[in-house]
Amino acid sequence: MRDEIKVRLLSDRAIARGLLAGLPFIGSAIFLHAEIFHQEWEVFGLMINEWVVNQSRVLSLIFWLIGLAGLLFVTFIIPSQFRLIDRIVCTSLTLLMGTLSTAVEAVLFLIYI
Numbered sequence: 001m002r003d004e005i006k007v008r009l010l011s012d013r014a015i016a017r018g019l020l021a022g023l024p025f026i027g028s029a030i031f032l033h034a035e036i037f038h039q040e041w042e043v044f045g046l047m048i049n050e051w052v053v054n055q056s057r058v059l060s061l062i063f064w065l066i067g068l069a070g071l072l073f074v075t076f077i078i079p080s081q082f083r084l085i086d087r088i089v090c091t092s093l094t095l096l097m098g099t100l101s102t103a104v105e106a107v108l109f110l111i112y113i
Helices: 012-037 050-054 056-076 084-112
Strands: none
Touching: 012 056, 012 084, 056 084
């Protein structure tokens, strides 16, 4: 019997890096929601400090900049062991998450502020 040759279209590490690099964009949208709704959050029985709610624009911007740095890292500092398709998927996942989160933030600003 002949061994089957497995063809991997995409690397799991490329997908994971693309998704992880896009997570700060989602964090940015969460902090923006905190500012818009001006309410104290209860997480696992603990009240979130009012400082987080008051400084949520700054935290949102910081997380967005971290996401942008992650995008630049994923785009330019990907190891050369990845194939071209892996680099494209990694960068496009990060871009997709960043674009969607930024669009949600823009809509929230237009509606609520």
